[in-house]
Amino acid sequence: MATLIELAADIVAAHASTTTMTKEELVAELSDIYRALAAIEKGETVEVQTEEAPAMTRKKAFGKDKIYCMICGKGMTALTRHLKTSHEMTPGQYRKQFDIPRSQSLASRAYSEKRRQMAIDRGLGDKLAKARAARGKKKK
Numbered sequence: 001m002a003t004l005i006e007l008a009a010d011i012v013a014a015h016a017s018t019t020t021m022t023k024e025e026l027v028a029e030l031s032d033i034y035r036a037l038a039a040i041e042k043g044e045t046v047e048v049q050t051e052e053a054p055a056m057t058r059k060k061a062f063g064k065d066k067i068y069c070m071i072c073g074k075g076m077t078a079l080t081r082h083l084k085t086s087h088e089m090t091p092g093q094y095r096k097q098f099d100i101p102r103s104q105s106l107a108s109r110a111y112s113e114k115r116r117q118m119a120i121d122r123g124l125g126d127k128l129a130k131a132r133a134a135r136g137k138k139k140k
Helices: 004-018 023-042 080-087 091-098 109-122 124-139
Strands: none
Touching (some): 004 023, 080 091
């Protein structure tokens, strides 16, 4: 029968074959796996640390044509509806979890620019200014 260290090394080797890891990460994972196997062998319960690591970096998540969900990695033009339906999360909770500033849009730049141009073409800014001016005259 294989020793615990051999089993731990096999598990870490299998994980490292699919994931790039630094030397420090390999050593840390090897020691964590060894401790878990030793606890299992003694009949103890194993505490599992679930650390929600983002599916990708913030820099990669916010692209020109697509914005990627940092939870599941799916790409789309806007995140708000996806967050609500798939992850039952508000944009505020998402921003807080991944430390995204309020100034960062949760829609792709190309999508935002397309919507902006559409509003300009329809004259929505002019109509809004006229409506505000009319409302201001009524109050006086």
